[in-house]
Structure formats: C-alpha cells, structure tokens
Amino acid sequence: MFTPNDQMRLARAYVPFQIFSKRLDPMEGLLKGTIFPELYFPYRGHKR
C-alpha cells in the first residue's frame, strides 16, 4: 500500500509529478500517443 509522507494530508488527492527522463523519437511517440515511455499504458482488452 502507498505510504503517505509528512508533506501529505488526509482528504486530498495526489498525483506524482512526472520527472523528465527518457523520450521516444517523435514518430514512435506519435504512434503511441505519447513521447514519454513512463506514461504509455496501452489497452490490452477487457477481462470479461
């Protein structure tokens, strides 16, 4: 489970900031919908 740190308070939503690191080349990024590999979460189909 995610452990809150002392910067966080209850009753609030947190999304971690993206830290710039790797970048795909522009054509691959266009095809995937993002140039950031850490933001690429393709749909694998529904499990029903």
Add this chain to the structure above:
Amino acid sequence: MWIYEKKLQYPAKVGRANVQMAKYLITQYGGPDGELAASMRYLTQRYHMPTPQAKGILTDIGTEELAHLEIIATLVYKLMDRASLEEIKAAGLGAYYADHDRALYFVNGEGVPWTAAYIQSKGDPVADLHEDMAAEEKARATYEWLIDLSDDPDLNDTLKFLREREIVHFQRFGEALQIVQEYLDTKKYF
C-alpha cells in the same frame, strides 16, 4: 485566439464503412464523456484557475480536445460514407437520418443531443480539477468500450491513440491539481 492547422493531429483511417460503429462512436462527438464536452469544459473553467500553470494546462488540453473532436468527426463521417438507406435503417439510425441525413450532429449513441448540463464550472479550482481528472478517466473508459465494440484494426489504431492522450491529460491535470493545492495552501498562511 487559435491558429488552425489544416491537418488532423493523427490519421483517421477506417478499414470499411460501418454504420453501426458510427452510431456507437458518435458519443465521443456529442455524448457526455465526448470530445465536445471535454473541450468546452476545460476552455470555460480556465478563467477562474488561480495559477498561470493551471490556466495554461486547461487551455492546451481544451485545444487538443478540439483536435480530437475533428478526428472523431472524420471517423464518423467515413464510417457513414455512402451508407445505403437500408444500412442506416438496419443500424437503428433511421430517426437520425430523418433529422440530419448523414450530417454530423452533437448526439450520444442514443441520439440524445449534447447539453451544457454534461459539464460543470464550479468556480472552485480544486473541485473543477477533480471533475477534469474524472472526465479523462471516463473518456479513457469510453475509448476502451469502443475498441471492444470494433473489429476494425484501422479504426482501433486511431481510438488507441485518442485513449492514450486521455492518460497523458489525466497526468497533466493531476500536476495542475498539486500546483493549485500548494498555491492555495500558501495563500492561507500569508
């Protein structure tokens, strides 16, 4: 103001005309979690955002949703293109045809017209950014159900691109939320 580029953000190909799929897909044109709702929501909420970053993110994403609206329009049009009246009736679009012929109109898959009641502009930036993050998740889920409904690899390729953009938008709204919350916190103490 905007500068118009006479091209689509991503190619909008379909393998074949498919009126039934057009009826499903049109919800991303004028449905509750569609691109018109997304675009209008963000472009209206930006005025009361308290920081320049939040204003900028809403402007950028609201603009990109207009580009997605154009992609959806192109896809629906191609799916409907040259459909016979028999195909239109068989897909349950006879009533749509009576009102619009094959023209695009802002409706969901059931033919319910778009309404501003789909969106909120609360004036509270934290509440509004939460709505925006929820909107991105709902749009992502809609693209997943549409991909499930479609057996057209070309159409699905474009739908997967649009779906991935919703994930990126969620991340950006999440970052905007952190910025706004921190800003509002500092305002309370000084």
